[in-house]
Amino acid sequence: MKASDYIVEYLINKGITDVFGYPGGMVTHLMDSFSKYPDKITAHVTYHEQGAAFAACGYAQASGKVGVAYATSGPGATNLITGICNAYYDSIPTLFITGQVNTFESKGNLGVRQRGFQETDIVSMVQPVTKYAIRVEEADKLRWYLDYAFMAANEGRKGPVLLDIPMNIFRADIVPEKMKGYEEDTKQSVCYVEDESAYEVLVDALQNAEKPVLIVGNGVKIARKVAALRKLLSRCRIPVVTTMLAVDVVGDQSYGFIGAYGTRCANFIVAKSDLVITLGARLDVRQVGAQRDRFAPDSKLIRVDIDEGELQYKVHDNEIPICADLGNVIDYLDKQLPDREYADWKAICDYLKECLQGMDDRTPNRIMKRLSDHLADKAIVTTDVGQNQVWVAQSLEIKNQQRLFFSGGHGAMGYSLPASIGCAIATGDVVYSFNGDGGIQMNIQELQTIVREQLPIKIILVNNVALGMIRHFQEMYFEDNYYQTVPAGGYTVPDFKGIAQAYKIPYHCIESVDDIDEKVLTMSGPEFLEIKLDEPTYVFPKLEFGKPNQDQEPLMDRDLFEKLMKLDLDNIKELKG
Numbered sequence: 313m314k315a316s317d318y319i320v321e322y323l324i325n326k327g328i329t330d331v332f333g334y335p336g337g338m339v340t341h342l343m344d345s346f347s348k349y350p351d352k353i354t355a356h357v358t359y360h361e362q363g364a365a366f367a368a369c370g371y372a373q374a375s376g377k378v379g380v381a382y383a384t385s386g387p388g389a390t391n392l393i394t395g396i397c398n399a400y401y402d403s404i405p406t407l408f409i410t411g412q413v414n415t416f417e418s419k420g421n422l423g424v425r426q427r428g429f430q431e432t433d434i435v436s437m438v439q440p441v442t443k444y445a446i447r448v449e450e451a452d453k454l455r456w457y458l459d460y461a462f463m464a465a466n467e468g469r470k471g472p473v474l475l476d477i478p479m480n481i482f483r484a485d486i487v488p489e490k491m492k493g494y495e496e497d498t499k500q501s502v503c504y505v506e507d508e509s510a511y512e513v514l515v516d517a518l519q520n521a522e523k524p525v526l527i528v529g530n531g532v533k534i535a536r537k538v539a540a541l542r543k544l545l546s547r548c549r550i551p552v553v554t555t556m557l558a559v560d561v562v563g564d565q566s567y568g569f570i571g572a573y574g575t576r577c578a579n580f581i582v583a584k585s586d587l588v589i590t591l592g593a594r595l596d597v598r599q600v601g602a603q604r605d606r607f608a609p610d611s612k613l614i615r616v617d618i619d620e621g622e623l624q625y626k627v628h629d630n631e632i633p634i635c636a637d638l639g640n641v642i643d644y645l646d647k648q649l650p651d652r653e654y655a656d657w658k659a660i661c662d663y664l665k666e667c668l669q670g671m672d673d674r675t676p677n678r679i680m681k682r683l684s685d686h687l688a689d690k691a692i693v694t695t696d697v698g699q700n701q702v703w704v705a706q707s708l709e710i711k712n713q714q715r716l717f718f719s720g721g722h723g724a725m726g727y728s729l730p731a732s733i734g735c736a737i738a739t740g741d742v743v744y745s746f747n748g749d750g751g752i753q754m755n756i757q758e759l760q761t762i763v764r765e766q767l768p769i770k771i772i773l774v775n776n777v778a779l780g781m782i783r784h785f786q787e788m789y790f791e792d793n794y795y796q797t798v799p800a801g802g803y804t805v806p807d808f809k810g811i812a813q814a815y816k817i818p819y820h821c822i823e824s825v826d827d828i829d830e831k832v833l834t835m836s837g838p839e840f841l842e843i844k845l846d847e848p849t850y851v852f853p854k855l856e857f858g859k860p861n862q863d864q865e866p867l868m869d870r871d872l873f874e875k876l877m878k879l880d881l882d883n884i885k886e887l888k889g
Contacts, residue, residue, distance in 0.1 A: 316345040332364040336384020338411025341482035359757035363730040365395020370734025382409040386430030399472035400441040401721025405465040445474040451484035459494030521587035530557035531592015535638040553578035560716040572855040576668040579861040680707035696728040696751035699780040726754025776845040812840035
């Protein structure tokens with residue numbers, strides 16, 4: 313059997329129905345093998361390898377399967393790296409297959425930069441941002457390498473793996489029955505201890521706390537435990553906030569998301585709590601602020617995460633770390649945690665929400681809220697990176713069957729459009745791809761992929777003719793020197809209506825909140841909706857460096873701030889009066 317045929321059959325047997333890639337000389341055998349199984353697997357050609365990598369990420373996020381992308385050697389392989397980084401930092405199970413020059417053309421230990429055409433040591437480049445990366449030099453070990461790669465991508469904290477396969481290995485003849493698999497060779501030990509007695513501290517802490525709050529992170533989505541957590545919270549009414557990556561997890565049970573651009577209400581609740589339990593939230597600087605010890609300073613902190621390394625980066629010296637699979641923890645809490653309302657504490661949380669809601673609403677936020685009414689009940693939302701991302705997280709009202717994905721840890725502009733392709737192909741659901749005028753241009757070529765396959769993707773462009781986040785930063789710290797971020801500084805945008813028409817995508821334009829109801833996205837295929845905003849635009853609230861999370865810019869009235877900080881179980885009636 314030809315080795316490349318074996319690879320394709322292996323993917324099919326793993327339940328992979330779609331992969332993404334771009335043609336190149338060193339992967340022609342793999343491409344030919346994909347063409348032999350048209351009823352079982354589809355290889356979708358994108359128009360840039362980065363687009364393929366991001367599409368694989370979206371496919372994995374939406375389906376829960378391993379996302380697969382392939383590219384040729386040299387520039388094809390290096391173009392995958394941003395997508396590989398994204399998968400690594402956001403814990404997305406992905407397999408990247410790169411072609412490589414024939415083993416007999418490789419430079420080996422020669423002191424030359426390159427021997428074969430487009431020869432590049434992609435393995436060394438990506439090892440710091442993959443769970444496993446190796447060059448396959450023996451065709452009869454393919455099964456072992458594939459087994460190990462799939463195990464590594466899914467075991468523990470999920471992430472990307474890469475197999476670099478020379479062309480002569482792809483075309484080699486192999487005997488599958490004689491190949492040894494990884495599972496037959498050894499057993500993998502997990503990094504965490506699954507001892508339920510370690511979870512008792514959670515139940516004890518929640519029973520003894522008067523003002524607990526759960527911080528729900530992306531780990532709950534990765535563990536595929538969203539429904540289980542919602543069930544638990546419907547019974548145990550513990551106040552919940554989320555990280556930005558998890559705003560779609562608990563729906564209207566959430567008081568918002570925490571952090572630098574988080575909602576004031578969520579940040580206040582954490583600051584006033586006496587117990588904080590994190591579920592799959594790594595508490596990075598964007599979530600807790602630059603001075604980590606000022607985050608929930610009066611609270612007991614218990615952190616649950618599958619990655620022991622994240623738990624070693626402490627917020628409080630006396631915090632309690634639990635290295636465990638979130639799925640097991642949530643199931644345990646559902647069995648062991650008694651019903652409790654926390655009525656007085658919930659009243660404080662509700663009062664904070666009432667006082668702070670709408671304080672930072674601006675036109676983009678109002679547009680997002682209005683758009684919420686026009687999104688399909690069962691849909692996926694992707695965003696790019698920048699102001700559009702934060703406006704969606706702050707103000708788009710995510711329904712229970714809607715999901716939200718974006719590039720979190722890596723913060724890669726150009727993510728939304730190709731990721732939406734992977735999501736649409738994985739699920740068949742309508743996907744709303746939010747983009748800024750900067751980010752969309754980084755992978756705008758993937759509009760052709762959307763059109764070619766007539767995917768149900770609604771491209772929503774938030775156009776402020778600026779790189780808004782950086783422009784705001786320049787306003788704050790560089791005396792309004794808007795170099796390269798606005799037209800006067802050298803940054804311009806194209807005619808997006810003309811671009812949509814060139815790709816033959818139906819185009820609509822919104823210039824005010826009132827236009828939205830007339831521009832409903834109801835067609836079955838792709839549509840392009842441009843939202844034109846007046847410059848300058850801002851994302852508020854926003855945390856200035858060194859301040860505690862609850863004291864965001866623009867600063868609220870100091871009397872109100874002090875009143876809310878003093879609000880507690882013993883004086884809520886007095887202060888509300």
